[in-house]
Amino acid sequence: xxxxxxxxxxxxxxxxxxxxxxxxxxxxxxxxxxxxxxxxxxxxxxxxxxxxxxxxxxxxxxxxxxxxxxxxxxxxxxxxxxxxxxxxxxxxxxxxxxxxxxxxxxxxxxxxxxxxxxxxxxxxxxxxxxxxxxxxxxxxxxxxxxxxxxxxxxxxxxxxxxxxxxxxxxxxxxxxxxxxxxxxxxxxxxxxxxxxx
Amino acid sequence: xxxxxxxxxxxxxxxxxxxxxxxxxxxxxxxxxxxxxxxxxxxxxxxxxxxxxxxxxxxxxxxxxxxxxxxxxxxxxxxxxxxxxxxxxxxxxxxxxxxxxxxxxxxxxxxxxxxxxxxxxxxxxxxxxxxxxxxxxxxxxxxxxxxxxxxxxxxxxxxxxxxxxxxxxxxxxxxxxxxxxxxxxxxxxxxxxxxxx
Ligand SMILES: [Zn+2]
Ligand SMILES: [Zn+2]
Numbered sequence: 001x002x003x004x005x006x007x008x009x010x011x012x013x014x015x016x017x018x019x020x021x022x023x024x025x026x027x028x029x030x031x032x033x034x035x036x037x038x039x040x041x042x043x044x045x046x047x048x049x050x051x052x053x054x055x056x057x058x059x060x061x062x063x064x065x066x067x068x069x070x071x072x073x074x075x076x077x078x079x080x081x082x083x084x085x086x087x088x089x090x091x092x093x094x095x096x097x098x099x100x101x102x103x104x105x106x107x108x109x110x111x112x113x114x115x116x117x118x119x120x121x122x123x124x125x126x127x128x129x130x131x132x133x134x135x136x137x138x139x140x141x142x143x144x145x146x147x148x149x150x151x152x153x154x155x156x157x158x159x160x161x162x163x164x165x166x167x168x169x170x171x172x173x174x175x176x177x178x179x180x181x182x183x184x185x186x187x188x189x190x191x192x193x194x195x196x197x
Numbered sequence: 198x199x200x201x202x203x204x205x206x207x208x209x210x211x212x213x214x215x216x217x218x219x220x221x222x223x224x225x226x227x228x229x230x231x232x233x234x235x236x237x238x239x240x241x242x243x244x245x246x247x248x249x250x251x252x253x254x255x256x257x258x259x260x261x262x263x264x265x266x267x268x269x270x271x272x273x274x275x276x277x278x279x280x281x282x283x284x285x286x287x288x289x290x291x292x293x294x295x296x297x298x299x300x301x302x303x304x305x306x307x308x309x310x311x312x313x314x315x316x317x318x319x320x321x322x323x324x325x326x327x328x329x330x331x332x333x334x335x336x337x338x339x340x341x342x343x344x345x346x347x348x349x350x351x352x353x354x355x356x357x358x359x360x361x362x363x364x365x366x367x368x369x370x371x372x373x374x375x376x377x378x379x380x381x382x383x384x385x386x387x388x389x390x391x392x393x394x
Contacts, residue, residue, distance in 0.1 A: 044244035
């Protein structure tokens with residue numbers, strides 16, 4: 001492609017990133033080489049830093065730089081509410097909405113018969129434990145309104161029934177819609193109008 | 198966004214890449230953190246290597262790791278043909294075609310009244326010099342068929358008139374192309390350049 005092995009390897013790796021393909025990867029690498037000091041070097045440095053420090057919170061699955069994340073160690077957020085999300089991008093989307101003051105639990109995906117994802121492949125056992133251990137009074141299921149998201153919500157509701165108030169995000173989340181695509185106002189409206197299951 | 202400064206900075210920098218936005222940048226960074234050993238660390242390493250070694254060929258503007266690139270130092274490619282392209286991505290596209298055996302000259306853009314890009318902002322003076330210095334017999338203008346590309350081709354043709362044979366890529370229907378997907382200009386150019394079977 002180029003005549004250089006490192007440049008070609010960089011293009012190959014970039015092409016594996018979600019949403020990029022070979023053509024965007026080539027354009028991006030040329031862009032980075034042209035912006036060496038302003039973009040390429042800072043990007044390489046930050047990637048190295050993040051690779052050295054980023055880790056999953058052992059309690060909730062959020063991404064941070066400590067074994068237990070900032071939200072899990074913040075006592076002000078121990079308000080008895082636990083918001084269950086599919087992945088960290090959804091947690092960040094909820095945080096941008098600035099409406100939720102409790103803690104999170106990141107499942108790490110959804111149940112899926114097709115992809116053979118069962119409860120033990122997600123953080124569902126840990127969720128059940130946390131409800132007891134942290135004296136949770138309300139679990140808010142903020143899962144995507146997809147078939148797998150709804151299946152997962154039903155499964156979790158079965159597991160927790162009788163132990164805790166179960167709610168889910170209300171109107172505002174479109175059918176088939178994914179949280180991370182929504183504007184901040186929609187997320188906050190849906191949270192405030194949440195309903196008991 | 199996340200609660201970590203380095204992760205946030207990495208997302209901000211990624212969001213500046215062409216074709217990515219804040220949302221893709223967040224997803225990409227989470228993807229990279231999840232694929233730390235297989236993607237994040239190799240990507241950071243390769244970026245650092247490329248930042249340390251990549252440079253523009255002083256002769257043609259291609260990107261490589263030496264002051265004069267592999268194509269310019271390859272004597273087999275001194276066949277008297279010089280292919281003029283807008284940028285390095287176009288040079289790579291020509292190389293993938295494996296049809297051109299000569300050398301290249303990368304302009305670094307096109308003339309543009311709107312963006313105030315003049316001949317001295319591109320490698321046009323160097324192109325005129327090379328035609329003399331390298332004993333070039335044919336200059337192939339492989340510029341994009343945009344208004345600025347055509348303006349640039351005309352300007353270069355004026356500069357080189359009488360010194361060298363000037364050609365440009367044929368316009369027509371791409372191999373495997375379906376008429377119904379082509380713009381009208383392409384169809385009419387292909388019709389005007391039709392050949393007897
Ligand atoms: Zn946590
Ligand atoms: Zn060169």
